[in-house]
Amino acid sequence: MNLDAIKIDKTSKIPLYIQISNQIKSLLDEGIIEVEDKLPPIRLLSQHLNVNNVTIVNAYQLLSDEKVTYKVRGSGSYIAPKSEELMAQISEFDNAENQVYQMKEAQMVVHDYTINFATATPKSNLFPVTDFKKAINYVLDRDLGEAFGYQEAKGYLSLRESISGYLLHQNIHSTPENIQIISGAQQGLDIVAKSVLNYSDVVLVEAPTYSGAIASFRSRGVKIVQIPMLVDGVNMNKLEEIIKRYQPKMMYTMINCQNPTGYTYSMKKKDELLLLAKKYNMFILEDDYVGELIYSKQNSLSLKSLDSNNQVIYIKSFSKILMPGLRLGFMIVPDKLNQSILNAKQATDISTSGLIQRAFDVYLRNGQWEKQLKQMKKIYYKRYQKMIEMLNEHLPRSINYYVPKGGILFWVELPKTMDSRVFYESIKHKEIAIVPGDMFYYSDRKNNAIRLSIAAVQEDEIEEGIKLLCGYLRDFLCMNKQKEKLPIL
Numbered sequence: 384m385n386l387d388a389i390k391i392d393k394t395s396k397i398p399l400y401i402q403i404s405n406q407i408k409s410l411l412d413e414g415i416i417e418v419e420d421k422l423p424p425i426r427l428l429s430q431h432l433n434v435n436n437v438t439i440v441n442a443y444q445l446l447s448d449e450k451v452t453y454k455v456r457g458s459g460s461y462i463a464p465k466s467e468e469l470m471a472q473i474s475e476f477d478n479a480e481n482q483v484y485q486m487k488e489a490q491m492v493v494h495d496y497t498i499n500f501a502t503a504t505p506k507s508n509l510f511p512v513t514d515f516k517k518a519i520n521y522v523l524d525r526d527l528g529e530a531f532g533y534q535e536a537k538g539y540l541s542l543r544e545s546i547s548g549y550l551l552h553q554n555i556h557s558t559p560e561n562i563q564i565i566s567g568a569q570q571g572l573d574i575v576a577k578s579v580l581n582y583s584d585v586v587l588v589e590a591p592t593y594s595g596a597i598a599s600f601r602s603r604g605v606k607i608v609q610i611p612m613l614v615d616g617v618n619m620n621k622l623e624e625i626i627k628r629y630q631p632k633m634m635y636t637m638i639n640c641q642n643p644t645g646y647t648y649s650m651k652k653k654d655e656l657l658l659l660a661k662k663y664n665m666f667i668l669e670d671d672y673v674g675e676l677i678y679s680k681q682n683s684l685s686l687k688s689l690d691s692n693n694q695v696i697y698i699k700s701f702s703k704i705l706m707p708g709l710r711l712g713f714m715i716v717p718d719k720l721n722q723s724i725l726n727a728k729q730a731t732d733i734s735t736s737g738l739i740q741r742a743f744d745v746y747l748r749n750g751q752w753e754k755q756l757k758q759m760k761k762i763y764y765k766r767y768q769k770m771i772e773m774l775n776e777h778l779p780r781s782i783n784y785y786v787p788k789g790g791i792l793f794w795v796e797l798p799k800t801m802d803s804r805v806f807y808e809s810i811k812h813k814e815i816a817i818v819p820g821d822m823f824y825y826s827d828r829k830n831n832a833i834r835l836s837i838a839a840v841q842e843d844e845i846e847e848g849i850k851l852l853c854g855y856l857r858d859f860l861c862m863n864k865q866k867e868k869l870p871i872l
């Protein structure tokens with residue numbers, strides 16, 4: 384910033400720190416300084432203006448209190464973004480204690496009678512219990528007590544081999560040595576946090592993002608930087624600026640049908656993201672929780688399948704397509720992290736259940752996983768179409784939603800001035816359940832979106848539930864409009 388742009392009048396009755404603060408705000412309004420620009424160091428500006436250091440400290444404090452700027456400890460003050468589009472929200476080092484927080488989604492209360500658009504987990508009537516029972520019985524007869532011993536911490540070898548073979552269909556070339564079996568994707572996130580991250584490292588996450596990942600990262604006392612998620616992936620120029628400034632160890636991303644927005648990265652951005660990871664030596668943690676559920680053929684390649692530099696740690700959950708209670712998933716681990724991730728897994732639960740691993744191996748080899756996948760994709764696709772039909776027909780015009788390329792989540796945006804938490808509170812005891820957008824941010828802040836999931840709602844429930852939801856939304860819009868018209872007393 385050009386210091387000459389800041390002018391003060393020492394004869395004025397307006398205190399100097401207020402003059403300086405006002406000057407900086409005017410420079411921002413005039414576009415002379417921009418979002419994310421750094422303010423001059425305190426000593427430099429005080430010398431330039433020939434005022435006391437404390438005057439500048441007070442001016443900067445005022446700007447920070449008014450949220451015009453934000454502070455980065457050890458670095459300085461930066462102009463804060465006005466709109467969410469540009470926002471890279473930073474958690475302060477000061478708050479980064481390693482505490483274990485409750486995952487925000489786990490705090491939701493849903494009644495039995497509700498049409499549940501909140502949960503991202505399928506209902507148990509879709510679980511392939513009969514087929515899986517056959518696989519379990521087969522394993523019990525075949526392996527007897529072996530199935531109940533501790534397994535290799537890396538995972539049952541035959542399963543790692545079958546997964547490695549299966550991954551070829553997804554254009555992913557892996558070896559059984561690079562596959563790590565985990566007790567669900569959440570454990571994978573936690574193990575990566577344990578083995579890759581140290582106190583005060585920086586992790587980049589999309590904003591909004593999955594709260595379970597935030598909970599795992601926070602438990603390590605890391606600094607989390609949130610980058611706004613756009614419909615085709617985060618802004619790559621912004622990302623590069625942030626990488627340069629914070630030198631993050633890792634970025635956590637969901638490339639396909641992101642949770643909660645449903646947004647999918649463009650092919651161009653996938654390539655750019657990998658190039659940035661290479662250029663700045665940053666790991667990417669790819670959480671593929673519904674990659675199979677893209678309904679168009681284009682653009683569903685995972686980052687891992689494009690990862691020629693071996694920097695992507697890939698995590699796969701089976702919870703949305705098979706059964707969440709199996710507590711089974713896997714990771715593909717870059718060579719250089721193989722041992723530390725294995726150590727973290729061992730320290731966490733020694734090994735994933737041998738019986739479940741063996742049964743899933745049989746299930747996969749017999750083609751039953753493919754059968755289940757096909758069936759679930761068909762069911763979800765019908766719900767997806769129903770959802771689009773109902774939202775197009777009933778959503779008030781001032782409310783927008785994004786049509787995802789697949790998956791199970793819809794992101795519905797209320798007008799910017801509205802708070803979806805207030806809407807959620809107003810309907811939380813009614814017959815539908817939704818998730819307010821603030822659940823998916825690191826910090827508590829106002830958000831105008833809601834997440835709707837089709838994982839646990841049948842088509843007839845979608846029809847009834849969306850009509851109800853849109854009625855409540857219309858009432859909420861009316862109430863807010865009336866409030867805006869009220870005179871300020």
Ligand SMILES: Cc1ncc(COP(=O)(O)O)c(C=O)c1O
Nearest residue numbers: 567568569593642672700701702
């Ligand atoms: C994006 C994402 N990652 C990971 C998980 C955890 O999955 P798992 O049940 O395999 O632990 C979830 C669960 O909802 C999720 O939505």
